[in-house]
Amino acid sequence: xxxxxxxxxxxxxxxxxxxxxxxxxxxxxxxxxxxxxxxxxxxxxxxxxxxxxxxxxxxxxxxxxxxxxxxxxxxxxxxxxxxxxxxxxxxxxxxxxxxxxxxxxxxxxxxxxxxxxxxxxxxxxxxxxxxxxxxxxxxxxxxxxxxxxxxxxxxxxxxxxxxxxxxxxxxxxxxxxxxxxxxxxxxxxxxxxxxxxxxxxxxxxxxxxxxxxxxxxxxxxxxxxxxxxxxxxxxxxxxxxxxxxxxxxxxxxxxxxxxxxxxxxxxxxxxxxxxxxxxxxxxxxxxxxxxxxxxxxxxxxxxxxxxxxxxxxxxxxxxxxxxxxxxxxxxxxxxxxxxxxxxxxxxxxxxxxxxxxxxxxxxxxxxxxxxxxxxxxxxxxxxxxxxxxxxxxxxxxxxxxxxxxxxxxxxxxxxxxxxxxxxxxxxxxxxxxxxxxxxxxxxxxxxxxxxxxxxxxxxxxxxxxxxxxxxxxxxxxxxxxxxxxxxxxxxxxxxxxxxxxxxxxxxxxxxxxxxxxxxxxxxxxxxxxxxxxxxxxxxxxxxxxxxxxxxxxxxxxxxxxxxxxxxxxxxxxxxxxxxxxxxxxxxxxxxxxxxxxxxxxxxxxxxxxxxxxxxxxxxxxxxxxxxxxxxxxxxxxxxxxxxxxxxxxxxxxxxxxxxxxxxxxxxxxxxxxxxxxxxxxxxxxxxxxxxxxxxxxxxxxxx
Amino acid sequence: xxxxxxxxxxxxxxxxxxxxxxxxxxxxxxxxxxxxxxxxxxxxxxxxxxxxxxxxxxxxxxxxxxxxxxxxxxxxxxxxxxxxxxxxxxxxxxxx
Numbered sequence: 140x141x142x143x144x145x146x147x148x149x150x151x152x153x154x155x156x157x158x159x160x161x162x163x164x165x166x167x168x169x170x171x172x173x174x175x176x177x178x179x180x181x182x183x184x185x186x187x188x189x190x191x192x193x194x195x196x197x198x199x200x201x202x203x204x205x206x207x208x209x210x211x212x213x214x215x216x217x218x219x220x221x222x223x224x225x226x227x228x229x230x231x232x233x234x235x236x237x238x239x240x241x242x243x244x245x246x247x248x249x250x251x252x253x254x255x256x257x258x259x260x261x262x263x264x265x266x267x268x269x270x271x272x273x274x275x276x277x278x279x280x281x282x283x284x285x286x287x288x289x290x291x292x293x294x295x296x297x298x299x300x301x302x303x304x305x306x307x308x309x310x311x312x313x314x315x316x317x318x319x320x321x322x323x324x325x326x327x328x329x330x331x332x333x334x335x336x337x338x339x340x341x342x343x344x345x346x347x348x349x350x351x352x353x354x355x356x357x358x359x360x361x362x363x364x365x366x367x368x369x370x371x372x373x374x375x376x377x378x379x380x381x382x383x384x385x386x387x388x389x390x391x392x393x394x395x396x397x398x399x400x401x402x403x404x405x406x407x408x409x410x411x412x413x414x415x416x417x418x419x420x421x422x423x424x425x426x427x428x429x430x431x432x433x434x435x436x437x438x439x440x441x442x443x444x445x446x447x448x449x450x451x452x453x454x455x456x457x458x459x460x461x462x463x464x465x466x467x468x469x470x471x472x473x474x475x476x477x478x479x480x481x482x483x484x485x486x487x488x489x490x491x492x493x494x495x496x497x498x499x500x501x502x503x504x505x506x507x508x509x510x511x512x513x514x515x516x517x518x519x520x521x522x523x524x525x526x527x528x529x530x531x532x533x534x535x536x537x538x539x540x541x542x543x544x545x546x547x548x549x550x551x552x553x554x555x556x557x558x559x560x561x562x563x564x565x566x567x568x569x570x571x572x573x574x575x576x577x578x579x580x581x582x583x584x585x586x587x588x589x590x591x592x593x594x595x596x597x598x599x600x601x602x603x604x605x606x607x608x609x610x611x612x613x614x615x616x617x618x619x620x621x622x623x624x625x626x627x628x629x630x631x632x633x634x635x636x637x638x639x640x641x642x643x644x645x646x647x648x649x650x651x652x653x654x655x656x657x658x659x660x661x662x663x664x665x666x667x668x669x670x671x672x673x674x675x676x677x678x679x680x681x682x683x684x685x686x687x688x689x690x691x692x693x694x695x696x697x698x699x700x701x702x703x704x705x706x707x708x709x710x711x712x713x714x715x716x717x718x719x720x721x722x723x724x725x726x727x728x729x730x731x732x733x734x735x736x737x738x739x740x741x742x743x744x745x746x747x748x749x750x751x752x753x754x755x756x757x758x759x760x761x762x763x764x765x766x767x768x769x770x771x772x773x774x775x776x777x778x779x780x781x782x783x784x785x786x787x788x789x790x791x792x793x794x795x796x797x798x799x800x801x802x803x804x805x806x807x808x809x810x811x812x813x814x815x816x817x818x819x820x821x822x823x824x825x826x827x828x829x830x831x832x833x834x835x836x837x838x839x840x841x842x
Numbered sequence: 843x844x845x846x847x848x849x850x851x852x853x854x855x856x857x858x859x860x861x862x863x864x865x866x867x868x869x870x871x872x873x874x875x876x877x878x879x880x881x882x883x884x885x886x887x888x889x890x891x892x893x894x895x896x897x898x899x900x901x902x903x904x905x906x907x908x909x910x911x912x913x914x915x916x917x918x919x920x921x922x923x924x925x926x927x928x929x930x931x932x933x934x935x936x937x938x
Contacts, residue, residue: 154931203846209855209856271886272884312855312887312888313855317855317887317888317889318888318924319887319888319891319920319923319924322923322924323923334924334925335925336895336924336925336926338892338895338896338899341892341895341896341899342896343863343900343903344866344896344899344900345866345895345900347850347896349858349859349861349862349889349892349896350855350858350859352888352889352892353887353892353896354892354924357924358925419883616859691874
């Protein structure tokens with residue numbers, strides 16, 4: 140393999156890691172910028188900000204992502220000035236930097252798809268660069284004094300000196316590096332003296348490639364920093380350039396008349412001579428210290444995490460699902476064999492599998508706070524755009540849920556948050572007129588409840604105007620004109636396809652594709668969404684999601700030959716072995732009396748038209764969902780079951796009340812109930828379902 | 843004496859390609875001094891400085907005087923930072 144090919148394959152292999160790292164840096168940049176809004180002079184934050192941008196730029200350069208490197212360079216320049224104190228972070232600058240951050244993200248995403256960024260992005264970048272320049276240019280005059288070499292720093296016990304020579308690689312400029320930035324960085328670390336810039340490698344003017352770099356710098360650098368820190372400063376250019384760092388015997392030599400033999404053969408003045416090109420590249424290569432094995436050593440306070448590719452984790456979880464099924468099968472056989480020792484051994488295996496399952500699923504759990512804090516930015520920008528004053532409150536950010544759920548909930552949430560800002564919360568004037576405080580409140584909260592996670596988006600805005608919603612529904616033919624549904628049903632109309640009540644279509648929401656898409660996205664995650672609103676006081680949207688998409692504890696029941704599973708967390712109690720309910724309507728709805736309370740009950744046999752004789756006695760499983768209790772009448776209670784969730788086959792998608800399927804130990808298929816939508820079937824008035832299709836179900840096999 | 847050649851406001855990696863091409867086209871004959879109006883330069887990086895260096899070097903080889911007229915503070919600062927401040931006083935070097 141030629142070195143070139145090695146490079147290419149290295150880049151192809153390392154690019155995904157770079158991209159994921161870049162996304163993290165971008166997220167960090169955003170958070171830091173937002174934090175700085177309340178603490179604009181915080182030097183540590185400013186340093187971290189600069190480092191993140193610098194790392195993105197540097198590694199983008201290494202990967203040949205020229206656009207990223209070039210654009211980030213401008214951002215870095217401004218950040219450097221902020222860090223130096225030659226520019227101050229105003230809200231305008233902050234907004235600009237946030238936009239730049241977005242734009243870098245666009246570029247990174249383009250790189251991820253290996254597609255060039257579109258033309259719109261280029262013009263946006265151009266505009267942003269103009270903005271960045273407008274800020275950084277006036278401060279150049281101030282910077283001048285700051286960057287002039289200063290040699291009169293106080294003598295320092297730990298001061299060390301190095302003579303450094305850098306032959307910049309030909310691609311340095313094109314990779315987005317600037318020797319000036321390197322020098323400026325070093326001047327921040329220590330003293331830089333005897334700087335000479337050699338132009339000996341410069342070709343004839345006519346023949347030169349103006350974008351190639353032919354510069355060689357040599358200087359004496361004195362600082363208290365560790366050698367490794369110094370080495371790290373050259374990490375970004377080391378791949379292309381020749382860097383020679385020579386420790387000087389004594390720091391006191393600095394500033395005294397050094398032997399000129401050390402200095403460069405040629406300086407930048409016009410008196411260059413042909414002899415200046417004497418230093419041969421090969422000789423330098425020998426002297427060059429081996430490249431440091433990795434980038435700057437990780438700070439010790441960094442949390443100790445192992446980065447694992449998500450697909451490896453998914454593979455383990457898939458295998459674990461198979462293991463759970465296989466172990467259920469084995470313990471079933473053990474039971475049938477009636478051998479005590481075998482059953483005990485299987486029991487133990489089962490327990491271990493369960494522990495491994497819990498531990499493994501834990502690996503995928505992430506805190507939702509990270510997703511929530513993304514909305515700080517959205518709220519800030521959107522509120523500013525709409526001239527509204529909004530305070531965002533976040534509660535329960537440490538609530539954990541499956542990473543794949545978190546990833547897929549972000550978009551629907553984004554829409555809901557924007558909706559709340561756009562339609563829900565009023566402008567300060569309107570709020571004052573309505574007797575509220577001028578600052579609107581938006582609360583994002585998360586908590587666990589009965590095996591699911593509850594995410595709420597609550598605002599204290601104007602609420603949903605039911606009459607308006609109804610009017611629109613009549614116009615759109617979603618409800619027959621003149622019919623007055625119940626309040627809750629009117630609110631639910633908001634999630635109907637093609638519904639939008641915004642009087643003017645803003646660029647934030649109101650395109651009418653919103654809420655029904657939100658609902659279907661959430662339903663795809665086996666979740667559901669509900670809305671609560673008091674006119675004039677606010678709106679609360681509740682998203683209920685399963686904790687994980689992979690494995691749950693289930694409660695297995697049988698009806699005829701079919702098996703069904705309820706999520707165990709939703710099961711409140713069971714009423715065993717009672718006479719079968721006689722009074723069921725044709726869709727399987729009835730009621731039982733439980734401790735002198737009326738409990739709505741749904742009969743699975745009737746609901747799904749299961750073809751088997753009704754036994755004389757049956758049991759009722761009492762379930763709880765969204766504060767409602769209801770019963771489900773079943774033939775047999777089969778007990779707790781570790782349930783590996785498989786998606787429903789296409790044929791069963793239209794089944795109401797189902798969320799997935801699972802394979803039992805004996806190879807049978809059981810359907811998993813979505814307790815929430817089943818509760819609607821159990822408690823809703825019958826006419827609503829008269830024309831909904833519920834497929835007849837005979838044998839529980841998924842396609 | 844011909845009018846000074848005006849350098850653009852941005853003298854960076856993004857503009858050096860065009861500037862290089864137009865300098866090759868518009869370079870005055872060797873007998874007259876090359877005057878560069880550097881007052882408008884607000885944004886300059888190492889690539890820009892390198893182009894000026896190369897130009898100065900070319901003039902030197904031809905025995906032509908080159909002078910940066912009224913260099914902007916951005917240019918002064920950047921050339922000092924890179925250690926090529928001699929560039930600003932090149933006409934003396936060429937004359938001697």
